[in-house]
Amino acid sequence: MAQTPAFRWAGDAEGGAPFVEADPSQPDTVVGFDVEVAGLLARGLGREPQFVQITFSSIDQSIARGDADVGLSGVEDTMTRRAALALTIPYYEFREVLSVRASDTTRFRTLADLRGHRVATLSGTIAYDLLLRAEGVHGIEAVSYEDDVHPYSDLVLGRVDAVLLDHVLAERRVRTLPGFAIQPEAVAVGHYVGALALAHGGLRDTCNDILRAAMRDGSLERIFRKWGVWSGDQARLYARLLAGESIPPVSLSRTSGMKEDALESAGTISPRQATERYLPSLLRASGITLVLSCLSMALAVAVGIGIATGRVYGGRAMRTALIAYVELMRGTPILLQLFVLYYGIAEAIRLPAFAAALLGLALNYAAYESEIYRAALEAVPQGQLEAARTLGLSERQVLMLIRGPQALRLALAPMTNDFIALLKDSSLVSVLTVMELTKQTQIFATNLGSWVLPGGLCAALYLAMSLPLAALARRLERRWKAQTP
Amino acid sequence: MEGADAVTTPVLQLHDVRLQRGPRQVLRGASFDVGQGELVAVMGPSGSGKTTILRAIAGLEVFQDGRVTVGGVSLTAGDHDSATLHALRRQIGLVFQFHCLFEHVSALENVCLAPVHAHGVRRDEAERHAHELLKAFGVDHRVAALPRELSGGEAQRVAIARALAVNPRVLLMDEPTTALDQERRGELGALLRNLVGQGRTLLVVTHDEEFARTYATRTLRLSDGRVS
Numbered sequence: 001m002a003q004t005p006a007f008r009w010a011g012d013a014e015g016g017a018p019f020v021e022a023d024p025s026q027p028d029t030v031v032g033f034d035v036e037v038a039g040l041l042a043r044g045l046g047r048e049p050q051f052v053q054i055t056f057s058s059i060d061q062s063i064a065r066g067d068a069d070v071g072l073s074g075v076e077d078t079m080t081r082r083a084a085l086a087l088t089i090p091y092y093e094f095r096e097v098l099s100v101r102a103s104d105t106t107r108f109r110t111l112a113d114l115r116g117h118r119v120a121t122l123s124g125t126i127a128y129d130l131l132l133r134a135e136g137v138h139g140i141e142a143v144s145y146e147d148d149v150h151p152y153s154d155l156v157l158g159r160v161d162a163v164l165l166d167h168v169l170a171e172r173r174v175r176t177l178p179g180f181a182i183q184p185e186a187v188a189v190g191h192y193v194g195a196l197a198l199a200h201g202g203l204r205d206t207c208n209d210i211l212r213a214a215m216r217d218g219s220l221e222r223i224f225r226k227w228g229v230w231s232g233d234q235a236r237l238y239a240r241l242l243a244g245e246s247i248p249p250v251s252l253s254r255t256s257g258m259k260e261d262a263l264e265s266a267g268t269i270s271p272r273q274a275t276e277r278y279l280p281s282l283l284r285a286s287g288i289t290l291v292l293s294c295l296s297m298a299l300a301v302a303v304g305i306g307i308a309t310g311r312v313y314g315g316r317a318m319r320t321a322l323i324a325y326v327e328l329m330r331g332t333p334i335l336l337q338l339f340v341l342y343y344g345i346a347e348a349i350r351l352p353a354f355a356a357a358l359l360g361l362a363l364n365y366a367a368y369e370s371e372i373y374r375a376a377l378e379a380v381p382q383g384q385l386e387a388a389r390t391l392g393l394s395e396r397q398v399l400m401l402i403r404g405p406q407a408l409r410l411a412l413a414p415m416t417n418d419f420i421a422l423l424k425d426s427s428l429v430s431v432l433t434v435m436e437l438t439k440q441t442q443i444f445a446t447n448l449g450s451w452v453l454p455g456g457l458c459a460a461l462y463l464a465m466s467l468p469l470a471a472l473a474r475r476l477e478r479r480w481k482a483q484t485p
Numbered sequence: 486m487e488g489a490d491a492v493t494t495p496v497l498q499l500h501d502v503r504l505q506r507g508p509r510q511v512l513r514g515a516s517f518d519v520g521q522g523e524l525v526a527v528m529g530p531s532g533s534g535k536t537t538i539l540r541a542i543a544g545l546e547v548f549q550d551g552r553v554t555v556g557g558v559s560l561t562a563g564d565h566d567s568a569t570l571h572a573l574r575r576q577i578g579l580v581f582q583f584h585c586l587f588e589h590v591s592a593l594e595n596v597c598l599a600p601v602h603a604h605g606v607r608r609d610e611a612e613r614h615a616h617e618l619l620k621a622f623g624v625d626h627r628v629a630a631l632p633r634e635l636s637g638g639e640a641q642r643v644a645i646a647r648a649l650a651v652n653p654r655v656l657l658m659d660e661p662t663t664a665l666d667q668e669r670r671g672e673l674g675a676l677l678r679n680l681v682g683q684g685r686t687l688l689v690v691t692h693d694e695e696f697a698r699t700y701a702t703r704t705l706r707l708s709d710g711r712v713s
Contacts, residue, residue, distance in 0.1 A: 173598060387585035390543045391599035392574045392651060394567075406589050480589075 002464035006050035007042040010059050011035075011073035013051075014147065018168065019074045019229040020051075033227040034192075035093060038221055038418060041070065041194070044210030045203075055147075057124045060085060061451065064196050069203065070197040074166065076126050077249040081195060086204040090191030090247055091211050091220060092229075093237040094125050094166040098173070098183040101155060105181050108162055110255045115139040117161035120151035123430075123439070124446040126190050126250055127164045133258050143353075143433050144443070149173070150343060154433075155180050157346055159353070166190070168229055176259045189251045191237070267382055271453050278444045279457065285440035286461045292357060292436065292464075293423045299362035300422070301415070304369025309399065311370065312377050322370070329367035335428055337364055342432045357429035365422055372414045391460060409480040416473035420466045437461055492706065493552075496521050496686045502551035503539060503562075504534075509671055511537050512548065513710030519655070521616075524677060524687040526697035529707030535690040536582070538707070539657045542688070543579045544570045556654045575604075578648030583660040584640045586632035592619065592643045593628040596650045611650070618646040620673050622676065637664040641673070649680075658689045662696050674700040 009022040013030050020032040028069040050066040059071040063085060070088075071344050073080070077090050098119075100108040108114050111134045119134070121127040123144040131142035143160055145151045150222035151163040152170075154181040163170070165181075170182045192210075196204045214220045224230040240247060252258055310322050329337070342356040351359065380403045388398045430439035441458035445451045488583040495518035504512040511534045519525045523595050529535050540546040542553050556576035560569060584597050595617035601605040606614075619625040622642040623634075632640060641661065648656055661677075662670045670693070677687060678700055691697055697704050706713045 017678065321488070344680035381585075383581060383583065384587060386543075386545050387579075387581060387587070388577040388598075389570075390573060390574055390577065392544065392603035393599060394571075394603075397602050402587055402589075406587075409589065 004047050007038070007047035007070075008052050008068040008109065009041070009069045010052045010062055010068035011038075011054055012053040012056040012059070015056055016148075016172070018172065018229055033039050033223050033229065036076065036223045036226075037194075037220070038070070038072050038431075040214055040223070041207050041210050043214070045206065056122075057446065060195060060446070062345045065347045066197060069196065069200065070207065072192075074168070074192050075195045077131075077191040079246075079249055081193075082249065084198070084450070086196040086198050086201050087245075088194035088196070088204055088207045089211055089241055090193050091215075092192040092224065092235065093233045094168055094190055094192065095186035095233075096164055096188040096190060097167045098132060099152065099155060099163040099180050099185055100161065100183065101158075101166070101440050102181050103178055104161065105183070109183055109185070110257070111138045111140060111164075111187060112255075112257050116164055117141065118143050118159070118165055119162045120145055120160040120433070121164045122146075122148050122169075123443055124152065125165070126188065127166070128255070128443070129447065130188060130252075131164055132257070134256075137258050142375040142436060144430075144439065144485060146431050152177050152342070153179060153346075157344075157350060158164050163218045171229075185255055186253055186255045188253060189233075191247060191249065196377075212242060230439060231459060234364055239318055274444075274448055274453060275457065278440075278448075278454070280438065282440055282444065282454075282457055282461060285435055285437040286465065288435060289423065289426050289437040289462075290435070290465055292354070292361070292429065293419070293426050296361035296365065296426070297419050297422055298360065299358065300369050300418075302367035303362065304368035305373055307366060307370035308373035308377055311374050313395070313399070326367045326370055329364050334360070334364045334425065335431065338428060338432055353429075353432045353434050355360055357426075357432050357434045360432075361426060365418060368418055369415065372411045372418070373407060374428075376410040377403055379410055412473060412477050412480065413428055416470060416477075419469060423466055423469075424462065488595045494521055495519060496540065496556055497688060498552075498554040500552045500554070502538075502548050502553060504541060504546060506537075506547040510710055512541070512551075514551070515710065515712045516551075517560070517705055517706070518713045519686055519688055521654075521686055522684050523683055524681045524689065526691065526701035526704045527688065527690045527707055527712075528694070528697055528704055529683035532542070532680060532682070533707045534710055535692075535707055536659055539579065539659050539688070539690055542616070542655075542657060543577055544573055576590060576654045578651065578656045580644045580648050580656065580658040580661060582639070582661075582663060584632070584644040585675050586630050586635075586640055587642055591631060592624065592635065592639075595632070595643055596647045599647070599651050606652070609618060615646065615650060618649055619643065622646055637673075638669045641665070642676075645676070649685075653706060655686045658687065660691055661689060670696060691699045692701075 008283065011034055013022050018032055019034045020030050023029045023031045034088050037047050054062045054067065056073060059075060060081065062068060063071045077087060081087055115138055118141045119131055120143040123146060128144055131140065134140050135142050148165060148169045153175045154160050155163050156177060164187060174180065182469055194207055208383055221230060224234060251281060307322050310318050338360040341360045342351060384402055385398055388402045393401065426436055427438035430436055437458060441454045444454040450456060497519040502512050502514050502515045527535050527538060541548050542555065546558055547564055548562055550562045557574055558569065558573045558576060560573060563586060571666045593615055595612040598620060600611040601608050616625060619628060622645060624639050627635060635643060638693055657670060662672060665673060674696060681687060
């Protein structure tokens with residue numbers, strides 16, 4: 001007899017408690033209310049639950065491609081998801097709440113009060129869609145984060161002026177991070193659901209039966225009470241569900257000042273409409289990518305030349321210090337360097353996101369550039385340098401007039417490679433809330449429920465930036481090659 | 486005329502120069518004088534230290550003992566300080582065996598670069614002088630060419646023009662006939678003789694006996710690190 005397959009459920013343990021988190025006493029296992037909901041479903045199905053770690057923003061795609069049977073990690077009910085996946089009935093109702101610094105509680109009560117201010121949230125969520133809509137309606141600036149911790153720490157630091165997120169997340173954070181308060185009135189109401197692939201409609205229906213039974217017998221209530229997130233909202237939600245009522249994915253409050261229709265239509269629009277809707281923001285994000293890459297590369301080249309010159313001409317102490325810098329920057333992940341620059345030193349130096357991104361990329365790439373220039377400087381034949389010296393040129397003039405220009409020609413090809421690599425690595429700065437091309441594409445894909453069109457557009461935009469650059473470099477290289485033996 | 490005869494007004498003097506490279510003693514007390522307007526050939530077998538002598542005079546090699554004096558500027562043993570080197574290099578021009586023209590700039594810029602940047606000559610003045618020199622050496626039609634586009638003979642003439650552009654008292658040349666055929670050797674000899682006629686002093690390292698015999702006013706023999 002074939003063994004019953006495990007019930008694979010996807011979640012993101014990085015999301016933390018009370019959803020899913022690694023058990024502090026047993027880091028190999030996960031705990032949280034979603035873990036218990038998964039256990040409840042598995043028991044109802046007569047299968048063993050098996051946790052599959054999936055990044056929060058990729059859960060939909062992973063479910064669609066069959067990495068797990070169901071996604072459960074504070075997965076929100078949206079029209080887009082309803083179109084792309086088979087969703088269970090909602091098992092939890094949450095409120096989108098505004099958090100503001102303690103000193104701003106009377107000043108910023110609603111989104112409308114935040115005109116001209118930066119409001120943070122987690123990307124790929126209903127809250128982010130709300131903020132994008134509020135950019136047009138209330139004139140706020142939406143700032144997207146990859147996690148739900150840094151929006152609050154940046155709120156306290158003053159980098160943003162409000163955070164819009166689920167009350168579950170806000171209440172968890174307010175207990176550990178002093179300095180901000182949650183506004184009592186919700187901006188919207190949403191729901192957590194289980195997400196299954198469209199082809200698993202049968203399994204979804206069984207899951208719904210299990211959830212209804214758990215609503216009736218109090219199992220779900222016990223789970224949420226255990227994790228301290230039970231409220232009367234859940235009791236009302238369960239009563240409506242058990243009465244056969246259909247629940248709209250999102251309900252906006254009156255004070256949000258917005259309508260639900262525009263928020264929820266992304267999943268049902270045609271590719272052409274989607275392109276028309278998202279292309280302007282993709283082009284804007286491309287502009288940011290290009291400006292950021294050009295400025296970072298210019299700074300990396302300048303710093304790299306300085307390091308290379310110091311390594312070739314400097315004394316022992318300078319050479320040792322520069323080697324240490326190069327090895328540190330090359331030997332540690334750029335993502336870590338970006339985090340340290342933006343969050344790590346924020347108490348001492350509060351860099352704006354774009355400046356931190358620019359500096360982070362430039363300082364990292366400077367290490368690589370310096371190695372290219374050092375090798376190029378050392379590759380200039382000694383005869384060239386000696387000829388210049390015997391003509392009476394100073395060492396500085398030899399460097400500026402003979403060695404440097406010849407080295408630059410040798411360095412051009414690897415430099416071009418690095419610039420194209422930097423263009424793509426600039427996507428990493430989305431972790432610092434900079435909305436560059438890849439991040440914008442990811443949001444586009446999440447809203448649309450598909451990567452095909454956004455991925456194609458994104459690739460076309462990157463190529464539109466990198467191909468002319470490569471062509472220009474080839475031209476320069478050909479021209480300079482004619483001047484070098 | 487052969488031998489290390491005394492010269493009445495030496496422009497260039499080597500006094501007991503000893504130079505060791507690793508375990509090898511390359512120069513073992515080389516001494517000689519070169520007077521104003523002489524074309525002195527330095528000959529000797531391969532590895533005898535001919536090129537090293539030129540490099541020591543140009544301040545490109547540190548020697549362990551002795552003294553080099555050019556136009557009253559002396560280099561002594563040990564590391565050379567930059568002020569002394571600068572003063573010495575105003576007195577000399579060095580034409581390398583393989584020319585070592587600056588590969589990234591034109592023939593004209595090769596000639597102009599040092600006058601403009603090391604000697605503060607105005608660019609238009611430096612260019613005018615460079616044109617004159619290149620014309621005198623028959624390569625004025627190649628002013629815009631890059632070094633890699635020049636023939637061996639053309640590159641050598643540009644290299645001589647470059648060395649002369651800063652008006653040195655002594656022109657040092659390393660194996661100038663190596664890549665030249667018979668006809669070009671004759672042309673070069675005539676050119677060098679003409680320079681001597683203008684009062685220039687030349688020290689030419691060569692292995693070309695016939696060239697030395699025909700054009701040198703005196704020949705020095707280098708053997709086992711000593712000059713005879």
